[in-house]
Amino acid sequence: MSRWSFVGRTDELNRLLSAVTGAEGRGLFFSGDAGIGKSRLLREGVTALPRDGYAVWSIAASATTAALPFGGLIQVLPTEQPHGLSPAGILRWAVDVLQQQAAGRRIVLAVDDAHLLDPPSAALVHLVARADNATVVGTLRDGEQLPLPIRALWTDDLVDHVELKPLAPADTTRLLSEILNGPVDATSADRLGRLSEGNPLLLRELVFAVDREELTRTYGVWKWTGRLDLAPNLADLIDIRIGQLTSGVRGVVELVALGEPLGLHLLNQAADPVDVETAEERGLIAVEHDDRRTNVRLAHPLYGEVMRRRCPVSRTRRLQARLAELLELVGKRRRDDLLRVAVWRLDSGTAQDPALLLDAAGQAFARYDVPLATRLARAALDAGGGFDAAELLATILMFADRPDEAIEVLDAVSADIEGDRRLSRWLTVRGMVSYWGLSQESTVEEIAARRSTLRDSADQARVLAFEGIMRLHRLDTGLALRLGQTVLDRPAASVAARELARSTIAHLQAAQGQLHRSTTAINQVQAEAGRWRADMPYLQLALELARGTRLALAGDLAGIDAIVADEFADLAGAGDFRLGTGYLAILQAYAARLRGQSDAALRTSLGACAVLATSRVYAGLAQAERAQAAALRGDAAQAAEAMAEADRTHAPGMVVLYPWLEQARGAVLAAGGDVSGAVKHLTGLADRLRADGFAGHEVHVLHDLVRLGQATAELGPTCSDGSRRTVAQRLAELSERVDGVLPPLLARHARAAAGGSADDLLAVADGFEALELAVYAVEATAAALDRLRQQRSPAAAGPARERLAALLGRCDLIRTPALQAGCPALSEREWQVARLAADGVTSRVIAERLFLSARTVENHLQRIYGKLGVAGRAELRAALRAIPGHDGGESG
Ligand SMILES: Nc1ncnc2c1ncn2[C@@H]1O[C@H](COP(=O)(O)OP(=O)(O)OP(=O)(O)O)[C@@H](O)[C@H]1O
Ligand SMILES: [Mg+2]
Numbered sequence: 001m002s003r004w005s006f007v008g009r010t011d012e013l014n015r016l017l018s019a020v021t022g023a024e025g026r027g028l029f030f031s032g033d034a035g036i037g038k039s040r041l042l043r044e045g046v047t048a049l050p051r052d053g054y055a056v057w058s059i060a061a062s063a064t065t066a067a068l069p070f071g072g073l074i075q076v077l078p079t080e081q082p083h084g085l086s087p088a089g090i091l092r093w094a095v096d097v098l099q100q101q102a103a104g105r106r107i108v109l110a111v112d113d114a115h116l117l118d119p120p121s122a123a124l125v126h127l128v129a130r131a132d133n134a135t136v137v138g139t140l141r142d143g144e145q146l147p148l149p150i151r152a153l154w155t156d157d158l159v160d161h162v163e164l165k166p167l168a169p170a171d172t173t174r175l176l177s178e179i180l181n182g183p184v185d186a187t188s189a190d191r192l193g194r195l196s197e198g199n200p201l202l203l204r205e206l207v208f209a210v211d212r213e214e215l216t217r218t219y220g221v222w223k224w225t226g227r228l229d230l231a232p233n234l235a236d237l238i239d240i241r242i243g244q245l246t247s248g249v250r251g252v253v254e255l256v257a258l259g260e261p262l263g264l265h266l267l268n269q270a271a272d273p274v275d276v277e278t279a280e281e282r283g284l285i286a287v288e289h290d291d292r293r294t295n296v297r298l299a300h301p302l303y304g305e306v307m308r309r310r311c312p313v314s315r316t317r318r319l320q321a322r323l324a325e326l327l328e329l330v331g332k333r334r335r336d337d338l339l340r341v342a343v344w345r346l347d348s349g350t351a352q353d354p355a356l357l358l359d360a361a362g363q364a365f366a367r368y369d370v371p372l373a374t375r376l377a378r379a380a381l382d383a384g385g386g387f388d389a390a391e392l393l394a395t396i397l398m399f400a401d402r403p404d405e406a407i408e409v410l411d412a413v414s415a416d417i418e419g420d421r422r423l424s425r426w427l428t429v430r431g432m433v434s435y436w437g438l439s440q441e442s443t444v445e446e447i448a449a450r451r452s453t454l455r456d457s458a459d460q461a462r463v464l465a466f467e468g469i470m471r472l473h474r475l476d477t478g479l480a481l482r483l484g485q486t487v488l489d490r491p492a493a494s495v496a497a498r499e500l501a502r503s504t505i506a507h508l509q510a511a512q513g514q515l516h517r518s519t520t521a522i523n524q525v526q527a528e529a530g531r532w533r534a535d536m537p538y539l540q541l542a543l544e545l546a547r548g549t550r551l552a553l554a555g556d557l558a559g560i561d562a563i564v565a566d567e568f569a570d571l572a573g574a575g576d577f578r579l580g581t582g583y584l585a586i587l588q589a590y591a592a593r594l595r596g597q598s599d600a601a602l603r604t605s606l607g608a609c610a611v612l613a614t615s616r617v618y619a620g621l622a623q624a625e626r627a628q629a630a631a632l633r634g635d636a637a638q639a640a641e642a643m644a645e646a647d648r649t650h651a652p653g654m655v656v657l658y659p660w661l662e663q664a665r666g667a668v669l670a671a672g673g674d675v676s677g678a679v680k681h682l683t684g685l686a687d688r689l690r691a692d693g694f695a696g697h698e699v700h701v702l703h704d705l706v707r708l709g710q711a712t713a714e715l716g717p718t719c720s721d722g723s724r725r726t727v728a729q730r731l732a733e734l735s736e737r738v739d740g741v742l743p744p745l746l747a748r749h750a751r752a753a754a755g756g757s758a759d760d761l762l763a764v765a766d767g768f769e770a771l772e773l774a775v776y777a778v779e780a781t782a783a784a785l786d787r788l789r790q791q792r793s794p795a796a797a798g799p800a801r802e803r804l805a806a807l808l809g810r811c812d813l814i815r816t817p818a819l820q821a822g823c824p825a826l827s828e829r830e831w832q833v834a835r836l837a838a839d840g841v842t843s844r845v846i847a848e849r850l851f852l853s854a855r856t857v858e859n860h861l862q863r864i865y866g867k868l869g870v871a872g873r874a875e876l877r878a879a880l881r882a883i884p885g886h887d888g889g890e891s892g
Helices: 010-021 038-048 087-102 119-130 148-155 169-180 186-196 200-209 234-243 247-259 264-270 273-281 301-310 313-330 335-348 354-366 370-382 386-399 403-412 420-437 443-451 457-473 477-489 495-512 515-527 539-554 557-566 569-574 578-594 598-612 619-632 636-649 652-671 675-692 695-707 727-735 742-755 758-770 774-790 794-810 817-821 828-838 843-850 854-868 873-881
Strands: 027-032 054-060 106-112 134-141 159-163 215-218 221-224 285-289 294-298 714-718 724-726
Touching: 010 027, 010 038, 010 134, 010 159, 027 038, 038 054, 038 106, 038 134, 054 087, 087 106, 087 119, 106 119, 119 134, 119 148, 148 159, 169 186, 169 200, 186 200, 186 221, 200 234, 234 301, 247 264, 247 273, 247 285, 247 294, 247 301, 247 313, 264 273, 264 294, 264 313, 273 285, 294 301, 313 335, 335 354, 335 370, 354 370, 354 386, 370 386, 386 403, 386 420, 403 420, 420 443, 420 457, 443 457, 457 477, 457 495, 457 652, 477 495, 495 515, 495 539, 495 652, 495 695, 515 539, 539 557, 539 578, 539 695, 557 578, 578 598, 578 619, 578 774, 598 619, 619 636, 619 652, 636 652, 652 675, 652 695, 675 695, 675 714, 695 727, 695 742, 695 774, 714 727, 724 727, 727 742, 742 758, 742 774, 758 774, 758 794, 774 794, 774 817, 794 873, 828 843, 828 854, 828 873, 843 854, 854 873
Parallel strands: 027 134, 027 159, 054 106, 106 134
Antiparallel strands: 215 221, 285 294, 714 724
16 A cells, blocks of 8 residues: 555665665664554665665565465465475575575565564575575564564574654654645644554544544645544454445455455456455555566555454355365466465365365475474365375374374274285384384384285385384394395385485494495485485485484584584474474584583573474483583583483484483583493493494593593403403504594594693694584693693693683583593682782782781792692783683683
8 A cells, every 4th residue: 555655764764775785784674563654664665775786575474374384485486396305405495596586686585574474484584684695674563473583583683673663743744644635734633643643554544434524625625623532443443444345345355365465367256356446446455566467465464354353254264265266266376376275275164175185285294384284184184085195194293293193094094005005105104103203112023024915026125124224223233234235235116215224224334433434325315315305205314313423423513513504403493393403403412512612502402302302202312412511511410300301201212322322321420420430331331332333432432431531441351362452442443443533533532641741632632623622622631731730841831721721711611520630629718819819919909808918818829829830920810711610800
């Protein structure tokens, strides 16, 4: 509705323009009450933008588009979305599309009513906002719930915010003359302006509502003689106006309210074109053209809100069914039309075509809209969709953490299984739900037994691939490997079966320390993604687990960053793909922890625990990571509590993850002060890993023993020469068998800890620092410093101390046994004196402040120098900063 020229708002308009054209690169959002003028302002701003060098897209979210995945971006994205993409893949594809269309111009996304964006559209808007060459501007209505990715625009500092105020009285008067198409006498303008409280929409509805006889025009000047002390509320005014419409015009507004954006062509078939015109003239609907078609929207969202409220349920349903019918009749032109028809059919209770519903459910699932996909697949099944509908519904339910219902659905169609193909699909989906969803370990034997009845080689391979991964997860590694190999050897096996088998093997190889092979396999699975995703979307999880295990064991923190960024783990709200995003969060926490960012590690692992709370697959792993983060901070109580949760929630069917849990248990014991218990536990764990052939894990556990001062401790079986290996020797041995740069470094650390010089330890610290493994670097440096202090070599200790302080300065709070061990212990009083002295306060003043004698202060200082191994005041500050947990700063 922009029949009246735009009044006022010059400052806001300028701010909007400079947000887009300025150098800052930050976008801008206007918020405010309904009808205050946000949308109009945004529209005016976008129109005023220079066209050269800018690719501008306007998006209007609405209550109807909110129900569809990517509904908010219906006008922006191409009709055809490529098949078989992950949630991250879809987002990346969409960003690429926009970048391509922008062709080097700066991207401007103008989002009206961003609070109504559906989750994937909101995620995409966030992603675009992050691009260097893009600016997002938009509006939000006050008091509405915001989608997470939109709220994150502020947290990530990508946009500014302006609260839109009411119009100034002079502007209200001008607007009034615009609305009435002529000047208004001052008193009337003042009274109406006050009543509207500077809200343009309210002003306009008031003018519509007042009694015509009380609004008169003399000599061209309007005068209002009516009486109103308090303006009716905006929604009531609209309600009254809509109530006065003829039934034809009201019908038009109703159809648009239920189906916007609607093609004009379609609307003209559903209603009398004369009524459509009238609705437009009255400013109830707006017709807009884009390059693809002419669309009709409501002129204002409040009309829709009022309309939907007053329309009886039976009538709403009738209208929705009518819309579905018409869209089917004029032909579904865009992929989204299929979803729209299906949703209207659902909502109107006329969902009878199982093929349509199944197709739509598949589409919703492909966009990871789990709730909508569930509704559609359920409807498809109810409409007689049979086996295929049951298979899809069960798969979706599994992802929604509703395994019991999934089993019910599958068992209900067990009588319909005819032929090998169906049996193999039924066995695998049911097996997946029962094994991972319900933790029923006997599933493996059940599907193995029924597998043998299949005659077709491809059908058998599918079941074999599933059996293989289950065997791995319950630690039957030999058999898992054989089954995986069998699948790969079968030419008839489908791509999905083959790549599932390959992921299983890749995971096993990572645990065994064959990281190179694992990488090759994972890359291959990834390269085939387009060919397996539609058939077996959950293969993504097996791939992620294999890849995550490999990166974590390789200590490849940059690699972890890359996949976290790649999969947009922080846009978790976009889909309901919890297992995927939850697992990535665990990896993210792991990387933060090894970098010494213990705040982020704790926060992120807590997030992972929350996301994964209802799933049995990774809940224990997430809790174990939280236990590790807490232990790193020396928070023994939280560490123990998280470990107990890990034990309570860990699924027996995921026993393959035991190395992570047991390693965490070692850290928890040590954090609680039971270092000998921790050593005993980790020694046992190292034995178990050796027996299981998990060399990739074993090196990390051995290194934990080194960190606890056990480099020279013996472990493992007696060798042929009659002796047992030390931790350092075993690490040296493994460093030749386990791939990557980390194992040799860990082995060097063990050697240096066992009897090397301070320089050896410092060199190891360099190696850790280069890999961003800050915690290990800190510990090695602290050990070197301790050694130098004992050797009384202050000249060498100085630089080491500086380094330790610098390293600690880059970490959050870390308090590990290794740091504690070599750390000089100052008494409370000594701390007070040392801090003041480090700040340059003279001994005399220190004495006065602490009510001590100058002599006592001197005595304290000498003792402090001795403990810290420094020569005097000059080195004090650095020495204090090198003590973990104390920044040595002014206030300390
Ligand atoms: N500065 C202005 N000059 C002229 N007309 C205006 C101005 N601001 C708003 N209007 C008109 O007032 C009506 C309401 O404004 P608008 O639709 O922008 O409200 P809104 O703040 O977006 O409300 P909502 O939160 O419900 O979306 C529209 O018809 C609009 O054209
Ligand atoms: Mg608006």
